[in-house]
Amino acid sequence: MPIRTASARWQGNLTEGSGTIRTGKGGLEGNYSFKSRFEEGEGTNPEELIGAAHAGCFSMAFSKGLADAGFPPDSVETTAKVHLDKTDAGFTVTRVDLETVGQVPGIDEAEFLKLAEGAKANCPISRLLSPGAEITLTAQLG
Template sequence: MPVKNANAVWNGDLKSGKGTMSLGSGTFEGAYTFATRFEDADGTNPEELIGAAHAGCFSMAFSNELAKAGFVPESVETHAEVTLEMIDGAPTISTISLKVNAQVPGIDDDKFQEIAEGAKKNCPVSRALASVNTIKLDATLHN
């Protein structure tokens, strides 16, 4: 499998410095600062990118697991919320909540939830983030 890459540059100290993050593909570059990460300033931050990666990975994994179970999803939309908080004096990603809305003809909610949980557990980004205390999932089926 191919190796993917990204780059980050930080200039200055933590509080007054600034930086940029970019994807190796060239499809994204964004500025970030202390305020965009630990406060509510405009701009991106590593947690936002982790959320995007997790939402994208889960959507693909869930679609794949649905198809393997004989269901063809019309759409899977995933929203991720990444919580960064102080734990034992260190900023820590404590929770990731995935909210999924999907249209999957012919599936009942019990089977839908079962497959969603499996995809949450086994998508590569979930597996990479296994040290996060809680990865939550709220999956809604739209028929």
């Protein structure tokens, strides 16, 4: 399996500085700052990138699980809300709320929800995050 790479460059101090985050092959690149991370400023932040990775990983895993169960999806759309909270240990990602909507012909809701939970438990990014962060899931058929 290939090794995936990303990089970041930060210039200046914590509150006044700024930086750039880039994926290895340049598919994503964005500016970040104290304001984009801890307030509502322009730019991206590491937590959004974790959310994007988790939403993408979950959507692929869920699509595979659906297809393997005989229900190839028309689409799976997932949003990940990453909670960065101040704890006794410092700022910590404490929870990720996954919200997914699937367009899946022929499946009933119970099977859909079961397969969604399986994808939540087994996608590689969930496995990475779950020892330290709670992962919630809201799944609905579209």
